[in-house]
Amino acid sequence: MLTLSEAQRDQILATCVRALPDEGCGLLLCSPEGDVVEVIPSDNVAHSARIYEIDSRVLLRAYRRADDEGLVVGGVFHSHTHSAAYPSPTDVAQAPDPTWHYVLVSLKEPEPELRSYRVADAVVQEEPVHVVDVH
Amino acid sequence: MAAVLRIPTVLRPAMGGASVVTVEGATVGEVLAKLAIDYPQIKGQLLNDDGSLHRFLNVYVNDDDVRYLGGTDATIANDDEITLLPAVAGGAAE
Numbered sequence: 001m002l003t004l005s006e007a008q009r010d011q012i013l014a015t016c017v018r019a020l021p022d023e024g025c026g027l028l029l030c031s032p033e034g035d036v037v038e039v040i041p042s043d044n045v046a047h048s049a050r051i052y053e054i055d056s057r058v059l060l061r062a063y064r065r066a067d068d069e070g071l072v073v074g075g076v077f078h079s080h081t082h083s084a085a086y087p088s089p090t091d092v093a094q095a096p097d098p099t100w101h102y103v104l105v106s107l108k109e110p111e112p113e114l115r116s117y118r119v120a121d122a123v124v125q126e127e128p129v130h131v132v133d134v135h
Numbered sequence: 136m137a138a139v140l141r142i143p144t145v146l147r148p149a150m151g152g153a154s155v156v157t158v159e160g161a162t163v164g165e166v167l168a169k170l171a172i173d174y175p176q177i178k179g180q181l182l183n184d185d186g187s188l189h190r191f192l193n194v195y196v197n198d199d200d201v202r203y204l205g206g207t208d209a210t211i212a213n214d215d216e217i218t219l220l221p222a223v224a225g226g227a228a229e
Binding site (some may be wrong): 023025027046048051052053054057060063078089094095 | 145149198218226
C-alpha cells in the first residue's frame with residue numbers, strides 16, 4: 001500500500017503537469033518502513049513525451065540524504081501523457097527494485113489518474129493508494 | 136589509489152550487502168573492471184562489452200559525473216568517493 005498526504009499527491013501531480021508536453025518524473029524518499037517522507041521532483045533529462053529519466057544529480061543527492069538521515073529512496077513516479085496509468089513494457093524491463101513504489105500518473109484525461117505498482121521479476125502488481133488529509 | 140565506493144540499495148544484494156566498500160584503482164575504468172570480476176552477476180549493468188560505461192549507469196566521483204571527467208579514463212585520487220547510480224528511467228507504451 002502507498003500512503004500519500006494530500007500535499008505529496010498534489011506535488012506529484014503538479015510536477016507531471018509542469019513537465020508537459022514531456023513526461024514528468026521524480027523520486028519518493030521513504031522511511032525504512034516504506035512510508036513516503038518527501039516527494040523529490042526531478043527534471044526529465046530524456047526531455048521526451050515517450051520516455052523519462054531521472055536527473056542523476058537528483059539521484060545522487062537523494063541517495064546521500066537517505067544514507068545521512070536513515071531513510072531510503074523508496075520509489076519513483078512518472079507520467080504517461082497519452083496512455084493509461086499502467087507500467088509499460090519498458091517501465092517493467094527497467095524497474096530496478098522490487099521494494100520500490102512505482103507510481104504512474106496518467107494525464108490522458110482531463111482528470112489526472114494516479115496509481116501505484118510493485119514490480120518484482122517483471123511481474124506487475126497494483127497496490128492501493130491512500131491519500132490522507134494531514135492538518 | 137584507494138577510494139571509497141558507495142553502493143545504492145538496488146545493487147547491494149548482488150554485491151554482498153555492504154553500502155560502502157573500499158576499492159583500488161587508478162581510474163574509474165579500472166575500478167569498474169575489477170567490480171565486474173568480483174561481482175560477475177552485475178557486470179552487464181556496469182560496462183559494455185567494449186569496456187565503455189553502460190548507458191544506464193551513472194558514476195560520480197565526489198560531486199562530479201564521470202561522463203564530464205573522461206568517462207572510464209577519469210582518474211581517482213586517494214580518499215575520493217565513487218558512487219554508482221543505475222539510471223531510473225522508463226517509457227510509455229507505444
